[in-house]
Amino acid sequence: MWPYHPELLARPVPRYTSFPTAAEFSAAVGSVQQAGALADLRGDVSLYLHIPFCEEICWYCGCNTSRVNKAQRLATYLDALHREIALVGGRLRIGGEDGVRVRRIAFGGGSPNAISPLDFVRLVDALTVHMPLYDPVVSVELDPRTLTEDWATVLHCVGVTRASMGVQTFEPRLQAAIGRLQPDASIVRGTDMLRRAGVTSLNFDLMYGLPGQTDDDLAASLARSMELGADRIALFGYAHVPHLIPRQRRIAADDLPDQAARFRMAWNGWRQLTEAGYQPVGFDHFALPGDALAQAALSGRLHRNFQGFTEDAAPVLLGLGASAISAFPGVIVQNEKNSGRYRMLLSQDQLAGTLGVARTEEDRARGQIIEALLCRHEARLVGERMARMLPELVRFSELGLIETSGDMLRIRPDGLPYARTIAALFDPYRQESGRRFSSAV
Ligand code: SF4
Structure with missing residues (x-):
């Protein structure tokens, strides 16, 4: 067991998916700096597209997302995203030695499969038309509960090779406690569909520190994930911050494991996965030795960006969609978080950056x-x-x-x-x- 020093863990710390962190963002940086950074852009970049919709909202979730219950709101959001793809793509230097080259595209949210497979294809088409794509690796975050055969077909046709499913826990009692009911069969079905669709790197997101969760619960979920053949496992500690995320008020704080139990769970997870042959990646990811993420960790090529630990070495990440963050060497810019205001900015063909920080x-x-x-x-x-x-x-x-x-x-x-x-x-x-x-x- 790792030595336990609670006093060193007492102070909350950022996850450092960027530096400076989002806590340092201010309105002093926005679309003007975004425009300048886009004009200066050269070489490899990665894209991130934010789809802020889900069928149901899980009580623990800290993502910028909402229920996909109004067709009109979804349609206007996608319209704005199409406009942003064209607007940003139109500002990029294309071709030549120092032209921009998109090598990776990640769809996240929310749950990208909250939109229809056809809408997803239209987004990919728009990227093909407006962005300088160079045989990019495409990854998608998916909600297994709403994954359909149509979606699997589309993922195959688009050439998606990487996917991540939100699993969190296989234990029904814990699923009820966090407002995410998800039968084992839906994970099995989702895994099967994604493998048939050609996904070669499949990640499961899991959590420890859930209300009422025991060491045995966690061990069982990890064992089941390995049994289903997850190539990557991200094991996050549940962060209960209802003063920042009001939807978490529905989670019973009295049942949360204390810090010592969380610490033990993190250790148990680390030991179980590494003993089973997974390579530890950073402090909360694990990957099978043949996976690109494990290879990056082993060869010292691991990086950290807004999606967590990654083997992506691109120096620039362009975020598209409401609340998406773009990281340039000299500045970090976040798009308008409110999707109504985001849609309004794009309806006037304005860049959507409204917050950020200059990097000295x-x-x-x-x-x-x-x-x-x-x-x-x-x-x-x-x-x-x-x-x-x-x-x-x-x-x-x-x-x-x-x-x-x-x-x-x-x-x-x-x-x-x-x-x-x-x-x-x-x-x-x-x-x-x-x-x-x-x-x-
Ligand atoms: S499905 Fe994922 S993104 Fe949507 S509310 Fe649940 S945890 Fe959040």
Whole structure:
């Protein structure tokens, strides 16, 4: 078992899917900076398209999504997304040595399969027409409960090879406690359809720290996921923050495992999956050794972006859709979160960026250290940085969680559950952090 130091986990810390984090976004950055960054864009980029709809809303969910119960609202959203694809695509440098090349496309949400398969094909068509696609790898997040044969056919025709299903838990008692009823048979059916459709890398999202969840519940869900052949497993700790996510008020806080139980569950999950042959990826992902994510972790090519740990090395991520975030080297820009205002901006053919943060040289240097610590568990602290950080690192060093040699800082195996806490030492914005983030484990 990892050594348990509750005092090091007491302070909520970001998940660092970007640096600076979304907590630093302000209205000082928006469509003007977005336009400038798009005009300067060269080389490889990845696309992310946000579909903010689901058939039913799960009580724990922190995503920007809503029920797909009004056909008109769905149609106008997709219309706006089509306009944004054309608008952004029209601003990209196309062709030539320094032209933009889209190598990856990820559809997320929400649940992209809350829209019809035909609407999905239309979006892919629009991307083909307006974006410089270079044989991109396409991935889709899917809700297994609403996955149909028509969808599987379309995924096959589009050439989707990567998919992620929200599973969370196989235990019906826990599913009821988090408002996501999902029979085992729907996961089996979904897995089967996706494999037949040509998906070669299939991820299951699972959670620990659920209300009433026992160690045995978690072990059973992990075992079932492995039995069904998940290539990747993302094992997240449930973050109960009802003051930030009001829909979580429906979840009984009294039944939530305490921090010590969460810590034990994270360890149990890590041990069970690694003993079964999964490669740990970062601090909460696992992948079969043949999967591209495991290969990236093993060869030091792992990265972190808004979708979590990834083997995607593109320096730029373009986010399309309401609340989607675009990350450029010099600036991060988030699209308008409110889908009504997002639709309004696009109806006037305006870029939708309304929040963001400029990245200084120092931000980028710190961002690289944070990413290296989370992805590779080591970082080089050049110049005066090591000397400046030593007083803050000494406690972790005394506890055997890190080691330093020269300008290298390494997180030792016992320090893995504290990786986010250690990374946060390099985040100057966090010094006066309030309760805006999740528990560190
Ligand atoms: S299906 Fe996924 S995105 Fe939709 S509400 Fe549930 S967890 Fe959130």
